Amino acid sequence: MDQFHPPAPPSTGRRIYDLLRAQIADGTLAAGARAPSTRALATDLGVSRTTVTAAYEQLAAEGFLVTAPGRAARVALAPAAVARPRADPGGGGPPAPALSAFGQRLVGMGLPALPAAEPARIDFLYGAVASRDFPALAWRRAYQAELLRHQHSLRYIPPEGDAALRCAIQGYLRRARGLACDTAQILVVHGSQQGIDLCARLLLDAGDAFAFEEPGYLMARRCFEATGAGLRAVPVDAHGLDTAQLPEDGRVRLAYVTPSHQFPLGGVLPIGRRMALLQWAQRHRAWIVEDDYDGEFRYGQRPIDALQSIDPDGRVIYMGTFSKALSPQLRLGYLVLPTALVAVFRQAKRMADRHAPVLEQRTLAALIETGAYERHVRRTRREHERRRAALADAIARHLSPTAELAGTAAGLHGVLWLPFIRPQDEPALAEAARAQGVGIYPVSPLFADAQRGGPARPAGWVLGYASLTVEQIEQGIRILGRIVAAWVAGAPAPVPRG
Missing domain, CATH: 1.10.10.10 (Winged helix-like DNA-binding domain superfamily/Winged helix DNA-binding domain)
Structure with missing residues (x-):
């Protein structure tokens, strides 16, 4: 001891x-x-x-x-x-200094809860990936080689990122996403969240407006709202963003979309809608932020080409991340910018944090250049496909026949719809599941319009499966099935699906 x-x-x-x-x-x-x-x-x-x-x-x-x-x-x-700092006894001291308008908006803004310090025993948390999937040996070899490489001095690098990594990303995007760009257009960032934040700060002012998928990625919506710009929610259907309902408001300066795998519902934007979206952006002189957050993981078909690859006017900002393929803890992503935005985004990145960590950038560049990264993606895609199949099979066996798992043609999550449970009961059932060691996550917070949480849709939960084994998925859904059965036995009348 x-x-x-x-x-x-x-x-x-x-x-x-x-x-x-x-x-x-x-x-x-x-x-x-x-x-x-x-x-x-x-x-x-x-x-x-x-x-x-x-x-x-x-x-x-x-x-x-x-x-x-x-x-x-x-x-x-x-x-x-x-002389001595004095503790504020709780309200009796001088008033706190005034916050900026941006700070005041943040104080009044609801952000998603941070993950629990102790995750659920079987946690269907979206965004988490399995540590055993990380290519630790290949990463260690490349990292040690870079660490031992002689440098004349340790200094800051340009804000756009290491030249070797940007060159590697350029080649990878051409091979994997059908996207041709110059290395000068690539800006390495601290994950897609920093990319979103830079877009919000540089492209929106208070009083502007932005178009956003409904439902959509909450942290992105909050970034744009924090600028003081107004939300224009655009409904999503089985094919992604309904471009027929894009706003004609003259104040709209930007649209945020996830066309290759809509988050969270999973639709893929068809070519007709893609062209309509590009025409809308050209007509309104608006920017499009294309978040390709998990485009590597499409099952049964090759990944969908990027929207930016068919953009003739330089209106699309393409955003990619290594969080899903490697680790969210790595905090490396990138933007592919229209030429007109390169200089100002570099300046903003330099002001924010100089540049992303250099050793990690060069290590990642080596993995891409040697082909190790793409071999890793192919291997993990097969693993995720097994997990996805296990999730669908477990839901079919342990939940009601009316339960539906949607949005799993690509990516690392699905949405579980239970039409016999009310949407307003999503948080309570999630708490009941967590009490039994199973983490599931309500879909309601991803809707900007609270009315969409009503009886017009069934209750739903986002289930991420990338961090779990096939056995854990089976066990978690079996436990969830018992919880749902007990819940329905004592619940109000079922809600018909609208």
Whole structure:
């Protein structure tokens, strides 16, 4: 058993420093008063004069004492202003400094809850991937090689990212997504969330408006709303964004879409709607943010080509991420920018955080250049396909025949619809499931319009499966089936699907 070791006591010099500072704070040593000489204080305390001198020098550096060669140290004339921080007893102190309009909007904005510190035993959390799927050996070899590579000096790199990684991404996009671009158009960012934030800050002002999928990715919607721009929710159907309902509002400056695999419902935007969306953007002089968050994982067919690949006018900002294929903890993604936006996005990235971590960028570049990354994607795609099939099979066996799993033709999640449960009961059933060790996530927060949480649709939950084994998926859905059966037995009348 490990033995408990109490924290080490403060050093003698620190105790002397704390004693003198406390005496200055409470007035024992008044402003302008002469401090004890270092020799006398050292004798009184039985310590070396060097220790006392070091404490005096620290107090002088912080402005509590005034010292000069050949003169006795004195207490500064106005020590009270910096004497001791005072705890606010809870409302009695001075008002907090005013926030900016952006800060005030954030305070009043509901964000999705952070994942629990302790995940559910069987957690269908979307966005999580299995640690065992990470290519640890290949990553370690590439990382160590880069770590040992000689550099003349360690310095900042350009904000757009490491040249080797941008070149590797360029080739990968041409092969995997049918997207041809120059390396100059690529900006490496800290995951797609930073890409969304940069788009919001640079392309929207308070009073503008933006078109957004309904339902859609909540964190993206909140980023755009934080600018003060107005939401124009556009309904989604089985084929993705309903472009016939795009707003004709002259204030709309931007549309955010997930055309290759709509989040969360899973539709793929057909070519007719893609062309309609591009024409709408050209007509309104608006930007399109194309979030291709999991485009590598399409089952049974090759991945859908990017919307940007058919954009003739330079209106589409393509966004990709390595969070789903490698790890969300890596925090690496990229934007492919229209040429007109390259300079300002680079400046904004430089202002935000200089650049993404260099070692990780170069390691990833090596994986892509050697083909290891694409081999990894193919392998994990097969694993995810097994998990997806296990989820569909378990739902068919353990839940009602009217249960429907939607949106699984691609990606790493599906939406479970239960038409015999009311949408307003989604949070409560999720809590009941978590109490039994199963994490499921209501779809209602992804709708901007609260009325869409009513009886016009069934209750739904987003189920991510990328971090689970086939056995865990089977066990989790079996437990969920028992919970749902008990819930229905004591629930109000079923809600017919609208």
